[in-house]
Amino acid sequence: MKKLSLYLSFIVTGLFMVACSEDFKDWIDQKTYEPEAAVTIPGFTATPGAPVDLNTAGDSVKLLTINETALPAGSTLDNLRIVVTPEDGNGEKITIKAYDTDGMFPYSELQSAVVTYYGVRPTPRVLNAHAYVNVMRNGEAAYVDIGTFNITITPKAPAISPAYYIVGGPNDWATSAAEKPIKFSHSGADVYEDPIFTAIFDAAAEGDTWFAIGDDDACAAIGDGDWTKLLGIVGGENKASEGQLDFRYNMGADNSFCVPAGPKKIKVTLNMLEYTFKVEAVNIAEAYYLIGGPGEWNAESAMTMSFSHSTKDVIEDPVFTYTFAGTGSEMWFAFGDKEAIDAVGAGTWNKLFGTKGDSKDLSGSFDRRYNLDGDHSFCVDGTAKYYRFTINMAEMTYTITPLNFSEYFYEIGNESGWSTAHALYGPSGDGKYQGFYYLDGEFKFKPNENDWNDDLEYVSGSADNLSGSLQSSGGPNCPDPGAGFYRVDLDAANLTYNLKKIEYVSIIGTANGNWDTDTDLTYNKTDNCWEVTCDLNAGEMKFRGNHNWDGDVDLGGSFDNLVHGGSNIAVEAGNYTIKLYISIAGKHKAVVTKN
Numbered sequence: 001m002k003k004l005s006l007y008l009s010f011i012v013t014g015l016f017m018v019a020c021s022e023d024f025k026d027w028i029d030q031k032t033y034e035p036e037a038a039v040t041i042p043g044f045t046a047t048p049g050a051p052v053d054l055n056t057a058g059d060s061v062k063l064l065t066i067n068e069t070a071l072p073a074g075s076t077l078d079n080l081r082i083v084v085t086p087e088d089g090n091g092e093k094i095t096i097k098a099y100d101t102d103g104m105f106p107y108s109e110l111q112s113a114v115v116t117y118y119g120v121r122p123t124p125r126v127l128n129a130h131a132y133v134n135v136m137r138n139g140e141a142a143y144v145d146i147g148t149f150n151i152t153i154t155p156k157a158p159a160i161s162p163a164y165y166i167v168g169g170p171n172d173w174a175t176s177a178a179e180k181p182i183k184f185s186h187s188g189a190d191v192y193e194d195p196i197f198t199a200i201f202d203a204a205a206e207g208d209t210w211f212a213i214g215d216d217d218a219c220a221a222i223g224d225g226d227w228t229k230l231l232g233i234v235g236g237e238n239k240a241s242e243g244q245l246d247f248r249y250n251m252g253a254d255n256s257f258c259v260p261a262g263p264k265k266i267k268v269t270l271n272m273l274e275y276t277f278k279v280e281a282v283n284i285a286e287a288y289y290l291i292g293g294p295g296e297w298n299a300e301s302a303m304t305m306s307f308s309h310s311t312k313d314v315i316e317d318p319v320f321t322y323t324f325a326g327t328g329s330e331m332w333f334a335f336g337d338k339e340a341i342d343a344v345g346a347g348t349w350n351k352l353f354g355t356k357g358d359s360k361d362l363s364g365s366f367d368r369r370y371n372l373d374g375d376h377s378f379c380v381d382g383t384a385k386y387y388r389f390t391i392n393m394a395e396m397t398y399t400i401t402p403l404n405f406s407e408y409f410y411e412i413g414n415e416s417g418w419s420t421a422h423a424l425y426g427p428s429g430d431g432k433y434q435g436f437y438y439l440d441g442e443f444k445f446k447p448n449e450n451d452w453n454d455d456l457e458y459v460s461g462s463a464d465n466l467s468g469s470l471q472s473s474g475g476p477n478c479p480d481p482g483a484g485f486y487r488v489d490l491d492a493a494n495l496t497y498n499l500k501k502i503e504y505v506s507i508i509g510t511a512n513g514n515w516d517t518d519t520d521l522t523y524n525k526t527d528n529c530w531e532v533t534c535d536l537n538a539g540e541m542k543f544r545g546n547h548n549w550d551g552d553v554d555l556g557g558s559f560d561n562l563v564h565g566g567s568n569i570a571v572e573a574g575n576y577t578i579k580l581y582i583s584i585a586g587k588h589k590a591v592v593t594k595n
Contacts, residue, residue, distance in 0.1 A: 038132055038145035043070030046131045049103070051152035054111050055122060061110055063151055064103040064131060071135065077101040078141075079134040086117040087126040087150070101133065107156075114155040120273065121192040122157040126150050160191040160272040161215035167222070167230060168211035168256070169266070170202045177214065177222040184270065195273035200282060200315075200394055203266050209259045210238075213245070213270070213277075232256055233277075242278040245270070265315050267394060284314045284393040285337035291344065291352065292377065293333030294324040299345035302336070307391070308494050310460040310469035317459060318394035319471070323403070323431070323493040326382045332359070334369075334377045335391065349375065353391075355398070362400045366391070385429050386493055401472075409433045409492055410449050413477070414441025421449045424490055425584035431493030436502065436553075436582040438485050438525060442477035445470065445490055445497065456495065470495040485523055485530075487552055500552055502545045505530045505580065510539030511571045518547050521580060530580040533595070540568035543580060543590070555580075555588055562588035 046064045054061070066077065080098040082105070085091050094116065096109045118125045131146045166182035167173060176182065184197035203209045214222070218229035227248065232255030234244035239258050248254055259266050263281035270277050288307045295301035307320035322335075336344070340351035350369040354376030357364040362380075369375055380387050384402030391398045407429075410421035415438055424433035424445075446455035457475030461468025465481040478497070487500040506518035521530035543562070545553025557566030564585065575595045582588050 038143050040145050041070055041135075043067065044135075044144065044146060046103070046133075046146040046149070048129070048149045048151050051124060051154070052110070053124075053154040054107060054114075054156040055154065057107050057156075059107050060099050060104040061107050062103055063098075063105045063110075063129075064149075066101060066103065066133065066146060072137065075135055075137045077133050077135060080131070081133075082129045082131045082151075084113055084127045084129050084151075087128060089128065091117050110153055111156055114153050118155070119190070119192055120155055120157045121190065122154055122159070124152050124154045126152055157192060158273065158275055160195055161217070162186075162191060164197050164199075164213055164215050164270065164272075165219060166199055166201055166211050166268070167214050167219065169209055170204050174222060177219040180216075180219055184268075191272065195271055197270040197272060198267065200265055200267045203259060203261070203263050203281075207261050209261075209266060210256050212248075212254065212256045213268070227254070230254070241280070243276065245275045245277050265394070282315070282318075282394055284318050285339075286314060288320050288322075288335055288337055288391065288393070289341050290322050290324070290333055290335050290389065291341065293331050294327070299341050302341045302344065307335070307389075308469070308496065311462065312460045314393070319390060319392050319459075321388060321390050321495055323386055323388045325386050325430075326380070326384045326402075329382045330379055331382045331387075332377045332379050333389075334375070335389075340368075354378070362402075363398065365395075365397050367396065386431060388493060388495075403431060403493060405429050405431045405492060406447070408449075409490055410446050411435065411437060411439075411443055411488055411490075412446060413439060413443025414480070415439050415443070421446070423449070423584055423587075424488060425586065426490075426492075427585075431491060433488075433490040433492065435488050435584045436485065437488060438483075438523065438528065439481060439488075439499070440483040441480045444477055445492070447492070456490075456492065459495075466499045466501075468497055470497060502552055504547055505543060505545050505553055505582070506547060507532070507534070507536075507541050507578070508544055509541035509568060511536040511541040512539075513537065518544070521578070524579075527579065528581070530582065531578060533575070533577045535575050536571050536573065538571070538573040540570055542566075542568055553582065555582070559590040559592050561586075562590060564588075 046066050048064050049062050052061050080101045081095055083093050083095050085093055094113045096105055096113060098105050114125050129151050130148045133144055133146055135142050135144050164184040165180045167177045169182060171181060182199055182201045184199040186197050187194045212230040212232055214230045221229045230248050231245045232248055232251060233240055234246045236253060236255045238256060257279060259279060259281060263283050265282035267280040267282050268277060289302040290305040291297060291302035295305050305322060307322040309320050310317045334352040334354055336352040343351045352369050353366045354369050354372050355361060355364055355366050355378055359377055359379040380400060384404055386403040388401040388403055405426060407425065407427055409424045409426065411424060412418055412421045422435060422437045424435035426433035444455055444457055446452055455473055456470040457473060458478045459469040459471050459475060465479045468478060481499050485502045487502060489498045504520050506520045508518050509515060512519050519534055521532040524531050543553060543555040554565055555562040556568055557563040558569065577593045577595060579591045
């Protein structure tokens with residue numbers, strides 16, 4: 001009845017009555033308005049305009065037209081606004097105030113609303129809009145609902161392709177456009193959610209490296225003789241390390257990129273939402289060294305603390321790792337290549353690397369001290385048993401992982417159909433584990449028997465597949481070393497593993513005749529044991545591996561608790577069936593039956 005009575009009052013008296021008791025100024029000042037507080041006037045409505053593309057719009061956008069013919073003479077309008085929600089209604093209301101009562105709304109606020117609901121992808125988006133305006137006559141005013149409707153808006157955003165390529169560089173220009181051998185890497189997310197593309201590629205074999213950037217369309221156009229769709233540097237500063245991108249057809253020149261001769265690799269990072277680029281020369285040393293931390297702050301100490309690295313070329317694998325024990329209190333450290341450590345020896349410290357963030361950050365990016373405003377050393381609290389310090393010299397990023405190793409790590413692989421995890425034992429807590437198992441196919445390592453959290457996967461290794469380096473998740477399986485029984489050594493702190501094939505396990509001793517003769521056992525894959533039936537003399541015996549005493553297998557003590565390096569075992573004369581179970585320290589045993 002409120003809306004009707006207000007409208008009747010308007011007709012009869014020619015004056016507006018406010019819909020509520022509040023002063024009209026309060027309505028003007030409000031940033032949001034509830035529909036219940038508004039009145040409606042028959043015939044007084046708003047009509048939405050055509051769909052709007054903010055990529056081609058100016059600072060103000062025509063969204064609607066108000067039909068004022070239903071109002072009496074002398075009426076004026078003020079404070080036009082719309083309250084919008086996404087098409088499905090699932091989103092907080094956003095109020096947008098018009099520039100004027102002609103239906104012109106600010107581009108920036110429309111862009112913000114669409115991006116809030118839908119993201120920045122330049123696709124037509126539908127908003128539910130509810131329009132309100134203040135109507136004034138003879139010094140009094142009413143807050144009026146002028147209708148609901150849908151408006152279609154395309155947010156402003158540049159065109160982003162799903163893939164980009166380096167054209168030129170170390171390759172022939174036309175050939176590289178046709179074959180696209182250097183593709184930028186991307187997270188795989190929506191390119192408007194993640195517009196960052198990265199490529200690391202070889203510099204030209206000789207001289208400067210010249211290149212451009214193109215998507216699939218640009219590369220295809222080159223095949224037709226059109227080179228204008230490639231991206232180049234705005235301003236034409238070919239050797240610029242960062243700046244704006246644009247298409248050649250907008251610049252009237254090729255404006256290609258140029259990296260002066262010197263680096264082995266070149267890294268290019270694109271932000272295609274902002275159309276910006278960054279070009280970096282990549283020079284990675286063969287070795288890096290920790291200074292401080294568990295050692296001393298001098299060159300001599302640093303040269304004893306070399307980071308570990310895989311067998312790959314440092315450009316192919318730019319990740320280096322150093323693991324050190326905690327001390328129980330704060331530990332400060334930095335790192336450097338040989339040049340930086342030599343400079344420390346000569347009294348110059350600014351060639352070391354330091355963190356760009358806070359010293360106690362466990363991850364972040366780093367740079368040379370001479371590019372930072374201080375030494376920016378790294379710091380850990382020292383309370384963990386060990387710390388793994390991982391650096392990526394291509395990305396100039398680091399991760400520090402506190403390590404508190406449990407007694408067991410696990411191997412799992414094809415030999416069990418990936419269904420049974422085999423324990424590796426490491427009682428010292430330093431991340432070094434050992435176990436003996438039959439392997440047949442690919443495998444992995446994991447810290448938990450019943451899940452894959454923080455598993456270790458392959459990076460690279462020896463040609464015989466008996467050793468390799470590992471990474472924390474995200475990689476392939478360790479390769480098949482060939483079916484057989486192996487001693488498995490894992491260094492989970494330094495992310496390496498080694499396998500030693502046990503070709504033979506045998507009985508040796510006076511019970512076997514003498515200490516120079518081996519009686520070999522046969523491996524039983526079904527029962528996971530080594531077994532033999534043989535005659536033994538009264539005397540002593542032990543088990544050994546590969547017909548030697550080099551430490552692979554040297555088991556004695558007692559049959560129900562075989563210990564590496566244990567004492568000789570006394571036996572009576574007779575015929576015996578022996579099943580020997582070798583796995584981890586504390587679990588080795590033999591089941592011996594006298595026939």
